[in-house]
Amino acid sequence: MLYFGIGIVALLIFLGLWIILFYNKMIGNKAKVDNSWGQINVQLKMRADLIPNLLETVSAYASHEQVTLNQVTQARNMYLNAQTQDDVIKSSDMMTGMLGRLFAVSEQYPDLKANQGFLDLQNQLRELEQKIAMYRQFYNDSVLKYNQFIITIPNNIFAAIFGATEFSFFQIDSSEQSAPTVSFRR
Numbered sequence: 001m002l003y004f005g006i007g008i009v010a011l012l013i014f015l016g017l018w019i020i021l022f023y024n025k026m027i028g029n030k031a032k033v034d035n036s037w038g039q040i041n042v043q044l045k046m047r048a049d050l051i052p053n054l055l056e057t058v059s060a061y062a063s064h065e066q067v068t069l070n071q072v073t074q075a076r077n078m079y080l081n082a083q084t085q086d087d088v089i090k091s092s093d094m095m096t097g098m099l100g101r102l103f104a105v106s107e108q109y110p111d112l113k114a115n116q117g118f119l120d121l122q123n124q125l126r127e128l129e130q131k132i133a134m135y136r137q138f139y140n141d142s143v144l145k146y147n148q149f150i151i152t153i154p155n156n157i158f159a160a161i162f163g164a165t166e167f168s169f170f171q172i173d174s175s176e177q178s179a180p181t182v183s184f185r186r
């Protein structure tokens with residue numbers, strides 16, 4: 001009977017330690033997801049801050065392209081007003097699409113394409129887009145690691161007890177999967 005009691009105590013201690021290790025690893029993985037999401041948000045905010053300067057430069061040359069300029073502004077505002085992660089992802093996709101259209105419009109204006117301020121803004125935006133793509137990859141890698149951790153057996157049992165849920169991947173919109181069509185016909 002004594003050995004049985006010692007065995008039960010040892011089992012409870014082992015289970016307690018395992019739960020503590022599980023919880024700490026789960027929280028560590030979640031922190032990596034949160035950190036990588038924060039990095040994406042920083043880059044998206046920088047892109048949103050760059051857009052007014054870009055719009056001002058383009059509008060000086062292409063004021064009659066008001067529809068495109070308004071759509072880019074709407075996409076930026078949608079990002080700035082986003083409340084959830086899904087809203088940020090949708091607005092980011094919309095902003096990316098609208099910026100592609102804006103640059104397609106800029107192709108119609110040789111003076112604009114030669115403007116040093118526009119070229120600087122375009123290069124800054126290109127660098128930001130590369131950083132966003134890199135941080136998206138890092139975020140998705142972190143989400144994959146976290147999701148795999150909480151859905152495997154027996155972790156899924158304890159993840160459910162602690163209320164852990166899977167995160168969504170930051171995927172590109174289906175409209176971004178194909179190259180934009182550029183037309184110079186009026």
